[in-house]
Amino acid sequence: MSSSAGSPDSGGIPDIAGNGNGSGQPGTAANGRPLPEATIARLPVYLRALYSLSERGVSTVASDELSAAAGVNSAKLRKDLSHLGSYGIRGVGYDVDYLVYQVSRALGLTQRWPVVIVGGGNLGRALANYGGFVNRGFKIAAILDSDRGLIGRRIGDVAVRHVSDLEDVVAMNKVVIGVIAVPAPAAQGVCDRLVAAGVTSILNFAPLVLKVPDGVDVRKVDLSIELQILAFHARRRSAVRVERVPEDEQVPEEESV
Amino acid sequence: MSSSAGSPDSGGIPDIAGNGNGSGQPGTAANGRPLPEATIARLPVYLRALYSLSERGVSTVASDELSAAAGVNSAKLRKDLSHLGSYGIRGVGYDVDYLVYQVSRALGLTQRWPVVIVGGGNLGRALANYGGFVNRGFKIAAILDSDRGLIGRRIGDVAVRHVSDLEDVVAMNKVVIGVIAVPAPAAQGVCDRLVAAGVTSILNFAPLVLKVPDGVDVRKVDLSIELQILAFHARRRSAVRVERVPEDEQVPEEESV
DNA sequence: CGCCGTTTGTGAACGGATGCACAAAGTCCA
DNA sequence: TGGACTTTGTGCATCCGTTCACAAACGGCG
Numbered sequence A, B: 001m002s003s004s005a006g007s008p009d010s011g012g013i014p015d016i017a018g019n020g021n022g023s024g025q026p027g028t029a030a031n032g033r034p035l036p037e038a039t040i041a042r043l044p045v046y047l048r049a050l051y052s053l054s055e056r057g058v059s060t061v062a063s064d065e066l067s068a069a070a071g072v073n074s075a076k077l078r079k080d081l082s083h084l085g086s087y088g089i090r091g092v093g094y095d096v097d098y099l100v101y102q103v104s105r106a107l108g109l110t111q112r113w114p115v116v117i118v119g120g121g122n123l124g125r126a127l128a129n130y131g132g133f134v135n136r137g138f139k140i141a142a143i144l145d146s147d148r149g150l151i152g153r154r155i156g157d158v159a160v161r162h163v164s165d166l167e168d169v170v171a172m173n174k175v176v177i178g179v180i181a182v183p184a185p186a187a188q189g190v191c192d193r194l195v196a197a198g199v200t201s202i203l204n205f206a207p208l209v210l211k212v213p214d215g216v217d218v219r220k221v222d223l224s225i226e227l228q229i230l231a232f233h234a235r236r237r238s239a240v241r242v243e244r245v246p247e248d249e250q251v252p253e254e255e256s257v
Numbered sequence C: 001c002g003c004c005g006t007t008t009g010t011g012a013a014c015g016g017a018t019g020c021a022c023a024a025a026g027t028c029c030a
Numbered sequence D: 001t002g003g004a005c006t007t008t009g010t011g012c013a014t015c016c017g018t019t020c021a022c023a024a025a026c027g028g029c030g
Helices: A038-057 A063-070 A074-084 A096-107 A122-128 A163-173 A184-197 A223-244 B038-054 B063-070 B076-084 B096-107 B122-128 B164-172 B184-197 B223-240
Strands: A093-094 A112-117 A138-145 A160-162 A177-178 A199-203 A217-220 B093-096 B113-117 B137-144 B157-163 B177-180 B201-204 B219-222
Touching: A038 A063, A038 A074, A038 A096, A038 A138, A038 B137, A038 B223, A063 A074, A063 A093, A074 A096, A074 B223, A093 A096, A112 A122, A112 A163, A112 A184, A122 A138, A122 B164, A122 B201, A138 A163, A138 B223, A160 A163, A160 A223, A163 A184, A177 A184, A177 B223, A184 A199, A199 B223, A217 B223, A223 B096, A223 B113, A223 B177, A223 B201, B038 B076, B038 B096, B063 B076, B063 B093, B063 B219, B076 B096, B093 B096, B113 B122, B113 B164, B113 B184, B113 B223, B122 B137, B137 B164, B157 B164, B177 B184, B184 B201
Parallel strands: A112 A138, A112 A177, A138 A160, A177 A199, A199 A217, B113 B137, B113 B177, B137 B157, B177 B201, B201 B219
Antiparallel strands: none
16 A cells, blocks of 8 residues: 555445545556556456456456456556555455446546547458447447448448548547558558547557657557467477477478468 | 578678578577567567568668668667677668568568468458468468358458368368457357367457467457557546547647657 | 454566667778 | 768666565454
């Protein structure tokens, strides 16, 4: 524990309405310092595990179980959660529903963020159909595409609109999060328009490095990069394994295409 | 890769035929130590930037330019590349094509890895159509789905097969990399079958934590996690600035960035 | 009421990654 | 040929994240 976390007590579950850590600033830990980036990246994983537990009727969970479900070290889990405040009960564990609430609040998911998806191809459609998970904290303000043949087609429960509506959609719905699911050559242009329209957070699926002004947050998801990292480890593994593997089992060596 | 794997020897570029760093072990740096994980994760980004330069006819690039194109610090780029060997020329920069070759080799992309994609829905289709990028080092051995209505349908230039062929496909093509693009409830089962069949590297798009035995490498791509991280930063930003106003007249000057 | 087993929260040590700053090494031109 | 200029490769200090290990805190039980 630390300085000024006005931690209520009174036996039961404390502090539902307030912000729990005494700091009015969102995105700050109980000690007033910003949340570590690595912690932020893990909170959604915990949250999903917690939802799963909650749906199964589990009301209390210890850090051992929760960390196992999330695939992380238990000490790491405890330290991550301790950054949000002191919400565990020693000797018992964490109240699942209360922790769902606290983690959601820490992530800013007490509101539903409108998201605009640019690109109505297979990827855009896959994203829109993510349904159950996207809906926890997000709603699709619009799906945009430049192909007029797609306009009006419904994906999930949203109709595709033309990309020329981008600025209108962002302004009308106060969208600050955009997803780019267009081919690489079109991505930077879409990005520039999103930023100009007021979007400050971008999830980029196009395989290129977007240039954005300071203050705009970009995260990228790139299939080919992930595959290449896997290939690296796979090759290292296969090279180590060669000694104890029959010769015809080896992964093909050099090959000119 | 279009040109020959045996790399060009022109103008005193050293050490072509060997593995460049004197170590026979793939995945090790020039000093014999394993490559840092952070470096591995960036190599694909450099590689893409290098391909782009090469296609534009650029033959030589300095770390400043390349690092800008890759969106990283130039010292970081140089240190990353130095782990592969000393392939730069002081006062000049790096030979683009030669660096493409070296980075490809470091990543294990001198061979084309067969990949099996499980799930022929929108996501699986999107992955299969990644085309140009997936083909740099990878080929799709098969796309599998449990929906018999999809069987035989062509995606890219691969026909969808039934998921019951999984073990056959993996065995026949010596597949070690699998992509899971099925709904969450089916993912663990698919994962278990892939592992049992011999797959040791898995790229998971389903929103859950896969349980795998030691020695199996799993990377996950999760839209909702990325969105939640973006939401966190978006909320922090919006809290620092004033609440968004419908009118676009606001220029808050709280802090300079 | 006090003891016991359990679990949290965290201090501290460690290891990896980052970025600065500079010497070494090469090119280019007069 | 030599000197000025450019750019690499890296030592070093720093920061961030991970993990161990344990004292403090809690509920339950006799």
